[in-house]
Amino acid sequence: MPQTLYEKLWQDHLVHQEADGTALIYIDRHLVHEVTSPQAFEGLKLAGRKPWRVSSIVATADHNTPTDHWDRGIEDPVSRLQVETLDANIREVGALAYFPFKDPRQGIVHVVGPESGATLPGMTVVCGDSHTSTHGAFACMAHGIGTSEVEHVLATQCLLQKKSRTMLLRVDGVLGKGVTAKDLALAIIGHIGTAGGTGYAIEFAGSAVRSLSMEGRMTLCNMAIEGGARLGMVAVDEVTIDYLRGRPFAPKGEQWQQAIALWRTLRSDDGAEFDHVVDLPAGEIGPQVSWGTSPEMVVAIDACVPDPAREGDPVKREGMERALVYMGLSANTPIREIALDKIFIGSCTNSRIEDLRAAAGVVRGKKVASSIRLAMVVPGSGLVKRQAEDEGLDEIFRAAGFEWREPGCSMCLAMNADRLEAGERCASTSNRNFEGRQGAGGRTHLVSPEMAAAAAIAGHFCDVRELL
Amino acid sequence: MEKFVRLEGLVAPLDRANVDTDAIIPKQFLKSIKRSGFGPNLFDEWRYRDVGEPGQDVAQRPRKDDFVLNQPRYQGAQILLTRKNFGCGSSREHAPWALLDFGFRALIAESFADIFFNNCFKNGILPIVLPAAEVDALFVQVTETPGYRLLIDLERQRVVRPDGKLLPFVIDAFRRECLLNGWDDIGLTLRHADLIRAFEEQRRRQQPWLFA
Numbered sequence: 123m124p125q126t127l128y129e130k131l132w133q134d135h136l137v138h139q140e141a142d143g144t145a146l147i148y149i150d151r152h153l154v155h156e157v158t159s160p161q162a163f164e165g166l167k168l169a170g171r172k173p174w175r176v177s178s179i180v181a182t183a184d185h186n187t188p189t190d191h192w193d194r195g196i197e198d199p200v201s202r203l204q205v206e207t208l209d210a211n212i213r214e215v216g217a218l219a220y221f222p223f224k225d226p227r228q229g230i231v232h233v234v235g236p237e238s239g240a241t242l243p244g245m246t247v248v249c250g251d252s253h254t255s256t257h258g259a260f261a262c263m264a265h266g267i268g269t270s271e272v273e274h275v276l277a278t279q280c281l282l283q284k285k286s287r288t289m290l291l292r293v294d295g296v297l298g299k300g301v302t303a304k305d306l307a308l309a310i311i312g313h314i315g316t317a318g319g320t321g322y323a324i325e326f327a328g329s330a331v332r333s334l335s336m337e338g339r340m341t342l343c344n345m346a347i348e349g350g351a352r353l354g355m356v357a358v359d360e361v362t363i364d365y366l367r368g369r370p371f372a373p374k375g376e377q378w379q380q381a382i383a384l385w386r387t388l389r390s391d392d393g394a395e396f397d398h399v400v401d402l403p404a405g406e407i408g409p410q411v412s413w414g415t416s417p418e419m420v421v422a423i424d425a426c427v428p429d430p431a432r433e434g435d436p437v438k439r440e441g442m443e444r445a446l447v448y449m450g451l452s453a454n455t456p457i458r459e460i461a462l463d464k465i466f467i468g469s470c471t472n473s474r475i476e477d478l479r480a481a482a483g484v485v486r487g488k489k490v491a492s493s494i495r496l497a498m499v500v501p502g503s504g505l506v507k508r509q510a511e512d513e514g515l516d517e518i519f520r521a522a523g524f525e526w527r528e529p530g531c532s533m534c535l536a537m538n539a540d541r542l543e544a545g546e547r548c549a550s551t552s553n554r555n556f557e558g559r560q561g562a563g564g565r566t567h568l569v570s571p572e573m574a575a576a577a578a579i580a581g582h583f584c585d586v587r588e589l590l
Numbered sequence: 591m592e593k594f595v596r597l598e599g600l601v602a603p604l605d606r607a608n609v610d611t612d613a614i615i616p617k618q619f620l621k622s623i624k625r626s627g628f629g630p631n632l633f634d635e636w637r638y639r640d641v642g643e644p645g646q647d648v649a650q651r652p653r654k655d656d657f658v659l660n661q662p663r664y665q666g667a668q669i670l671l672t673r674k675n676f677g678c679g680s681s682r683e684h685a686p687w688a689l690l691d692f693g694f695r696a697l698i699a700e701s702f703a704d705i706f707f708n709n710c711f712k713n714g715i716l717p718i719v720l721p722a723a724e725v726d727a728l729f730v731q732v733t734e735t736p737g738y739r740l741l742i743d744l745e746r747q748r749v750v751r752p753d754g755k756l757l758p759f760v761i762d763a764f765r766r767e768c769l770l771n772g773w774d775d776i777g778l779t780l781r782h783a784d785l786i787r788a789f790e791e792q793r794r795r796q797q798p799w800l801f802a
């Protein structure tokens with residue numbers, strides 16, 4: 123029978139199944155960071171258990187690390203303790219690779235995994251972090267887990283799972299000029315809603331998805347979780363294989379040949395049936411801007427802030443009204459008239475080299491508007507940063523008035539010193555616009571790197587297509 | 591993990607859809623390396639008027655009196671009634687830890703976000719999915735009736751309203767067993783250690799590059 127990609131991956135990792143369908147699934151790659159792992163390592167130790175296979179672990183410190191003044195170390199003592207706890211745990215148990223604070227290869231866990239070749243097609247990839255869905259871009263079964271499950275994977279190399287239903291999200295056609303994978307991701311979430319993918323493993327397919335680079339596919343899969351799906355994935359093709367060739371942890375020589383032959387089978391068979399199919403024509407999607415406090419509250423740049431009065435569902439209407447109050451916006455305001463205080467280009471959604479090139483392309487030779495208090499670029503990893511510097515992108519950003527920072531999660535969730543103050547409004551390339559996400563009382567608008575760059579120059583949102 | 595068999599408890603209504611994990615426990619409290627002590631900061635931005643930081647004495651902080659969990663009638667609530675897609679957002683287990691630490695053992699909603707739902711079971715919290723119409727009716731009853739309590743009977747998989755109406759719910763047999771017995775997942779999985787080892791060896795032979 124024809125199988126979907128998800129069914130193939132599931133079958134390939136199934137160790138055991140209980141009568142009610144609860145399955146024991148083998149885990150190939152375990153990514154670890156400082157925030158969700160300390161309690162897991164402690165639990166393991168208290169129970170007198172040993173890690174099952176430390177060569178599955180790739181670890182880095184990213185959420186708490188500062189993005190400037192690295193010479194001063196981590197000044198916040200609580201953050202420092204968390205990072206030091208990770209250091210101590212990894213030193214004690216070992217790992218395939220560890221990129222600690224200040225290591226040249228340190229960075230956001232979802233940037234570091236793929237760029238080192240530690241994420242390979244056909245793997246199960248887990249991490250105590252919901253954006254682990256990013257790695258699905260490599261035809262992996264990749265999803266976030268809680269700390270108890272981190273401990274479970276450490277101890278058993280397996281997870282207890284129920285099979286998800288399958289959703290095919292097909293985007294055919296061509297994305298317009300200035301319309302990116304981020305806009306596609308936001309448009310999809312706007313379409314299906316933040317709970318639209320709950321219980322599903324989504325496979326992104328169609329000609330518009332095929333034409334995305336690996337960076338773009340990672341952006342798309344990264345945001346599957348914002349659509350409610352733990353897993354998002356894209357089938358293997360030559361783009362995947364080209365990206366992986368020569369990466370440090372990718373197979374070499376004869377094993378590479380064996381691997382790519384196997385990887386090429388990692389696609390849904392013709393005629394495979396999905397539980398649900400959604401079609402979205404690529405040509406209808408414009409640059410997106412979120413206006414509210416949930417990623418589904420999103421419209422195209424040429425639209426206005428929606429009017430709750432026109433919403434029929436009372437729970438939804440109340441949610442919209444609350445969001446408008448929090449965001450300090452009035453219904454029917456044109457999106458272009460929204461002025462900004464801060465600009466953040468970074469996060470595991472949009473901090474890869476391609477994102478920085480695209481933003482730099484918009485910024486080149488221009489100046490950040492004087493009304494912008496802070497515009498910052500935070501590369502996803504030390505390697506991205508170095509490559510960008512080799513290409514002179516840092517100079518372009520600096521000359522325009524952007525701050526060029528050290529890698530990390532930074533203002534995506536503001537666990538370090540980078541944050542919004544109450545009432546501040548930010549164009550952000552990250553993935554969540556929840557209340558307080560970027561700082562208590564801060565107001566986040568999710569956009570693509572190009573749109574963030576354009577907003578930095580104009581001081582308010584504008585249609586990047588008019589600048590290209 | 592503490593067992594969950596029957597719970598008879600006070601219900602607090604949180605009438606919002608899409609309550610995210612950043613709202614349940616804001617990130618500054620994620621810096622802790624412990625599993626406990628998150629209760630005082632549950633829904634921090636909705637409960638207090640100032641900005642919360644780790645290590646504050648919460649008794650001294652100004653509260654938002656109208657927030658539901660600050661109202662005297664809901665003190666001691668063990669059951670949280672809420673709307674669809676509760677727990678969306680991050681995988682932080684600090685969210686269920688904070689709910690548990692505050693005193694909640696059961697949650698009732700039309701739907702829950704996947705990862706959060708899963709995390710609840712690992713901590714002895716029972717998330718119950720009920721149809722929208724029943725959730726609506728419960729909201730009406732809770733708000734109209736001070737001291738409103740529900741009985742949750744996991745063995746028979748039903749919620750019993752004070753007026754005697756029975757609301758059956760569905761739960762995976764495996765998860766139910768684990769909750770009823772307070773079983774530790776890891777211990778259960780390690781019973782299959784031989785199977786895991788055999789699987790791993792075969793995988794290593796077939797795709798050696800995964801084990802580099």
Ligand code: SF4
Binds near residue numbers: 184231469470530552
């Ligand atoms: S960049 Fe943001 S979303 Fe990504 S892992 Fe870091 S905190 Fe999470």
